[in-house]
Amino acid sequence: MQLKTVLTERYKRVTFWTAFSLLLLYTVIVWNVLVWLILPDNEGIQKDDDRAASHKRQHAANPRYRARSLLDVWNASVTSMPCTPKEHVLFIKVPKCGSSTLSSIILRYGFRHSLKTALPLGSKFNLVSLLRSLNDSDHQRDKHDIFASHVRYKVVKDHEHLVPNDAFYVTIIREPLSAFKSFFNYRHKGAYFGLEGKNQLEMFFSNSSLYTSPEAARFWNRMIRYLGFKVPANTTQSTPHAVEEARQYVYHIDREFDFVIVLEYFEECLILLKRMLCWGTHEFFYTQQKTGSSFSEDYNSAVKEVDDPTVVKRYRELSYADYILYDYFKLRIEKVLENQNTDFFNEVRNFKAVNRKVAEFCQSNATFGETLEMPPSKWTSGFIMRKEYCRLLTFGVKKYIKFLEKKKFHVV
Numbered sequence: 001m002q003l004k005t006v007l008t009e010r011y012k013r014v015t016f017w018t019a020f021s022l023l024l025l026y027t028v029i030v031w032n033v034l035v036w037l038i039l040p041d042n043e044g045i046q047k048d049d050d051r052a053a054s055h056k057r058q059h060a061a062n063p064r065y066r067a068r069s070l071l072d073v074w075n076a077s078v079t080s081m082p083c084t085p086k087e088h089v090l091f092i093k094v095p096k097c098g099s100s101t102l103s104s105i106i107l108r109y110g111f112r113h114s115l116k117t118a119l120p121l122g123s124k125f126n127l128v129s130l131l132r133s134l135n136d137s138d139h140q141r142d143k144h145d146i147f148a149s150h151v152r153y154k155v156v157k158d159h160e161h162l163v164p165n166d167a168f169y170v171t172i173i174r175e176p177l178s179a180f181k182s183f184f185n186y187r188h189k190g191a192y193f194g195l196e197g198k199n200q201l202e203m204f205f206s207n208s209s210l211y212t213s214p215e216a217a218r219f220w221n222r223m224i225r226y227l228g229f230k231v232p233a234n235t236t237q238s239t240p241h242a243v244e245e246a247r248q249y250v251y252h253i254d255r256e257f258d259f260v261i262v263l264e265y266f267e268e269c270l271i272l273l274k275r276m277l278c279w280g281t282h283e284f285f286y287t288q289q290k291t292g293s294s295f296s297e298d299y300n301s302a303v304k305e306v307d308d309p310t311v312v313k314r315y316r317e318l319s320y321a322d323y324i325l326y327d328y329f330k331l332r333i334e335k336v337l338e339n340q341n342t343d344f345f346n347e348v349r350n351f352k353a354v355n356r357k358v359a360e361f362c363q364s365n366a367t368f369g370e371t372l373e374m375p376p377s378k379w380t381s382g383f384i385m386r387k388e389y390c391r392l393l394t395f396g397v398k399k400y401i402k403f404l405e406k407k408k409f410h411v412v
C-alpha cells in the first residue's frame with residue numbers, strides 16, 4: 001500500500017515535470033517562431049529608434065541647437081494648438097516682394113526645428129548654385145523639408161522629386177509697380193540708363209528708346225514669369241489672347257499653391273499662414289529686410305514716390321500679366337479677410353504690437369544677455385527673448401547659409 005502510494009506520487013511528479021517541460025519547450029518554440037515572423041518589423045523599429053536617438057544625440061552635441069534656448073516660449077500660453085505643425089514648406093521667393101523677410105522667417109523655423117533645408121552650395125547665392133546643391137549626389141536621394149531660397153518655380157517643378165508630396169506651397173507677390181520700383185532701385189537701373197536726380201522713373205518712361213531697349217525687355221511681368229509663365233513673344237501690350245493666356249496661368253498658380261501672400265496685407269497673411277501651418281506666433285516675428293532706402297539714399301525721391309499717371313499707365317500696359325496675377329490674388333485675400341471675425345483682426349493687431357516691441361528691442365542698444373519679456377496673451381505665447389535671438393531674426397538667407405554650412409551658431 002505504501003509502495004503504491006510512493007509510486008503514484010512519483011508518477012504524478014514525473015507527469016507534472018514532463019508536462020511542464022513540454023509546455024516550456026512549446027512556449028520557447030512558439031516565441032521563436034513569432035520573433036522570426038516579426039523580426040523585420042522589429043529591426044525597422046529598432047533602426048528608427050536608433051536614428052531618433054542619434055538625431056537627439058546630434059542635437060545635444062551640436063552647438064547650433066543651443067539657439068533654441070535663446071527664445072524661451074512659455075508653455076503656459078493660452079494659445080494651445082490642437083493641430084500638427086506642417087514642417088514641409090516650399091516657398092517661391094519672388095524677388096522684390098518682401099520675399100527676404102518671409103524667407104528668413106521660414107529658414108529660421110527650419111533651423112530651429114532642425115529641418116532639412118535646400119540651400120545653395122557655398123557662399124554663391126544664385127540659382128546655379130542651388131541647382132548644383134540639389135543635384136549633388138549626397139542630396140539627390142533625400143527630399144528636403146524646406147525650400148526658401150531664390151529659385152524660379154520652373155526649376156522647382158523640374159526637381160519636384162526632392163519636394164515632399166505634402167509640402168505646403170506658398171509664395172508672395174506685391175503691387176507690381178512697387179515691386180518694379182524696388183527692382184529698379186536695387187539694380188541701379190537709373191544709373192545704368194544715365195539718369196540722375198529726382199523722378200528718374202518719370203524720365204525713364206518718357207523716353208521710348210529707354211523703355212523699349214533690349215535691356216528693358218526683361219523688366220516686365222517679373223513676378224508671373226518667376227512663377228513660371230512664359231509671356232507670349234511680342235506681347236508687350238495686352239491683347240485679348242495674351243490676357244486670356246495670362247488669366248489661365250493665374251488659375252493654374254491658384255491650383256498649385258496653397259497660399260499666395262500679398263505684401264500689402266503682410267501681417268494679415270502671416271496670421272493666416274500661422275493658422276494654416278499651425279506654427280507658434282513667435283515663429284513669425286520679423287524685422288523688415290532689404291529696404292530700398294538701404295541701397296540708395298535717394299530711393300524715395302528718385303523712384304519710390306513717382307506716381308505720374310503716364311508712368312503708372314505705361315507700366316500697367318507693359319506688365320499686364322503681373323496685374324492680372326496681382327488683381328486676382330489681392331481680390332482673393334480681400335474676400336478671405338472679409339470673412340474673418342473680430343478675433344482674427346484683434347490677433348493681427350496684437351501681432352503687430354508684439355512684433356513692434358520685438359523689432360524695437362532688436363534695434364535698440366541692448367547688450368547680449370539682456371532680455372525682453374512678453375507675458376502670454378490670448379493670441380501670443382508668452383516668451384523671454386534674449387538679445388542674441390535678434391541675430392536669428394535679422395539674418396537674411398545668405399547668413400543662414402553661412403552658419404548652416406558651418407553648423408554653428410555662436411551665442412557668446
Ligand SMILES: Nc1ncnc2c1ncn2[C@@H]1O[C@H](COP(=O)(O)OS(=O)(=O)O)[C@@H](OP(=O)(O)O)[C@H]1O
Nearest residue numbers: 095096097098099100101182266288289290291292
Ligand atoms: N514686411 C514688409 N512690409 C512691407 N514691405 C516689405 C516688408 N519686408 C520687405 N519689404 C520690402 O520688400 C522689398 C524687398 O523685397 P525682397 O526681400 O523680395 O528683395 S530681394 O529680392 O530678396 O532682394 C523692399 O522694398 P523697397 O523698400 O520698396 O525696395 C522692402 O522694403
